Amino acid sequence: MSHLNLDLIRAEFPALNNDCIYLDNAGGSQVLKRVANRIHDYLLTTSVQLGASYAQSQAASEKVLSARRSIAELINAYHDEEVVMGGSTTGLMFLLTQAILPSIHEGDEIIVTDSDHEANIGGWMRLKNAGAVIKIWPVNHDSLALELADLDRLLSSRTRWVAMTHASNVLGTVNPVADVATRAHAIGARLCVDAVAYAPHRLVDVQASGADIYVFSFYKVFGPHYAVLWGKRELLLALPSLNHHFIGPEVLPYKLQPGNVNFELSYGCVGIAKYLIDVGSELGAAGNNRQRMQTAFYHFAQHEDKLAEKLLNYLHSKKQVRIIGHDHVSNNNRMPTVSFVVAGKSSETIVQHMDKFNIGIRFGDFYARRLIKTLALQSYGGVVRISIAHYNTVAEIDRLIQHLDDALN
Numbered sequence: 568m569s570h571l572n573l574d575l576i577r578a579e580f581p582a583l584n585n586d587c588i589y590l591d592n593a594g595g596s597q598v599l600k601r602v603a604n605r606i607h608d609y610l611l612t613t614s615v616q617l618g619a620s621y622a623q624s625q626a627a628s629e630k631v632l633s634a635r636r637s638i639a640e641l642i643n644a645y646h647d648e649e650v651v652m653g654g655s656t657t658g659l660m661f662l663l664t665q666a667i668l669p670s671i672h673e674g675d676e677i678i679v680t681d682s683d684h685e686a687n688i689g690g691w692m693r694l695k696n697a698g699a700v701i702k703i704w705p706v707n708h709d710s711l712a713l714e715l716a717d718l719d720r721l722l723s724s725r726t727r728w729v730a731m732t733h734a735s736n737v738l739g740t741v742n743p744v745a746d747v748a749t750r751a752h753a754i755g756a757r758l759c760v761d762a763v764a765y766a767p768h769r770l771v772d773v774q775a776s777g778a779d780i781y782v783f784s785f786y787k788v789f790g791p792h793y794a795v796l797w798g799k800r801e802l803l804l805a806l807p808s809l810n811h812h813f814i815g816p817e818v819l820p821y822k823l824q825p826g827n828v829n830f831e832l833s834y835g836c837v838g839i840a841k842y843l844i845d846v847g848s849e850l851g852a853a854g855n856n857r858q859r860m861q862t863a864f865y866h867f868a869q870h871e872d873k874l875a876e877k878l879l880n881y882l883h884s885k886k887q888v889r890i891i892g893h894d895h896v897s898n899n900n901r902m903p904t905v906s907f908v909v910a911g912k913s914s915e916t917i918v919q920h921m922d923k924f925n926i927g928i929r930f931g932d933f934y935a936r937r938l939i940k941t942l943a944l945q946s947y948g949g950v951v952r953i954s955i956a957h958y959n960t961v962a963e964i965d966r967l968i969q970h971l972d973d974a975l976n
């Protein structure tokens with residue numbers, strides 16, 4: 568049972584105060600007022616260069632450091648120097664693969680999936696230029712999941728990296744990253760996880776994930792266009808510096824943040840953890856900050872599952888609809904990101920119909936282009952995607968379904 572107080576929750580997001588129904592949350596979530604306030608505060612009170620001895624600079628340094636500590640707590644990093652910040656997941660992934668490039672030898676194998684967003688594929692593919700052999704872990708066309716048995720056939724003594732997504736931004740499927748980590752580590756390989764589609768719905772725990780690298784973007788998690796890459800300390804230390812020649816490989820995380828981080832957006836992100844802690848406390852959670860955040864996410868998941876199940880049940884009842892992903896929520900198997908195609912209709916038609924009623928949904932490949940191609944969904948123009956966040960309401964899903972019904976017939 569969800570006990571979320573949606574009036575309180577929605578009041579935290581000023582943009583929700585209009586008649587648009589935001590159901591493109593996997594594209595980008597709405598932003599917390601407290602995040603925006605912090606960005607405003609930083610820019611108007613402490614916009615100076617960090618690291619000088621005068622008071623304003625000291626205050627600015629403390630704000631940016633507090634952001635790193637807050638994000639470390641949000642993701643359960645062991646050391647806060649494991650937290651690398653950057654403009655986007657895509658940008659951070661290109662930096663990472665650039666830093667890995669010198670360690671690649673002819674014939675080293677890298678496994679990527681065909682169901683990831685391109686952000687966790689393209690940079691790895693470019694390592695072919697350094698002699699890497701890229702193997703594709705294909706999505707199973709019946710189960711629409713990444714099957715461990717298929718991975719087992721690809722792993723070898725030459726495997727250096729496995730790159731995969733924690734949750735698919737199209738299928739919604741949650742992937743068994745900890746099992747993959749165990750398999751990869753057993754043969755001396757590393758695991759890189761894209762958690763962009765996971766982090767808005769579950770409390771991230773980088774340690775429990777088993778991953779070596781874990782990346783996601785804050786604009787999907789109620790914050791600004793900004794992102795974090797977490798890596799195990801000893802792994803990050805072994806990478807070369809991508810910063811100026813005098814910033815050595817021991818200078819974490821600065822060596823992987825060339826040009827430095829965005830100070831005001833870093834500080835803004837502190838508002839995300841604070842929000843989650845306050846929601847958890849409001850729901851009666853005691854204990855440390857992570858326990859409170861966990862309570863918040865537990866209730867988000869209950870609520871989101873209820874909305875997703877309502878939508879899935881409706882879609883399931885329509886013969887002309889093919890749901891692309893699990894068609895029910897069970898056992899934590901999917902995120903509330905629901906994709907489908909409609910026989911005889913382009914996905915664009917459905918979305919355009921919803922535009923008329925100010926219901927924000929979207930169609931396309933969502934940069935998981937290889938997935939749309941392997942599932943042969945290009946002829947529809949990709950999938951229609953409806954992606955729910957914890958601040959959506961039952962009434963919004965009812966209104967969506969009412970208008971979908973016209974669009975489908």
Ligand SMILES: Cc1ncc(COP(=O)(O)O)c(C=O)c1O
Nearest residue numbers: 655656657684686736763764784
């Ligand atoms: C699963 C997934 N990974 C990566 C990205 C790319 O994130 P960014 O825009 O921060 O590069 C997205 C964006 O939609 C995504 O959905």
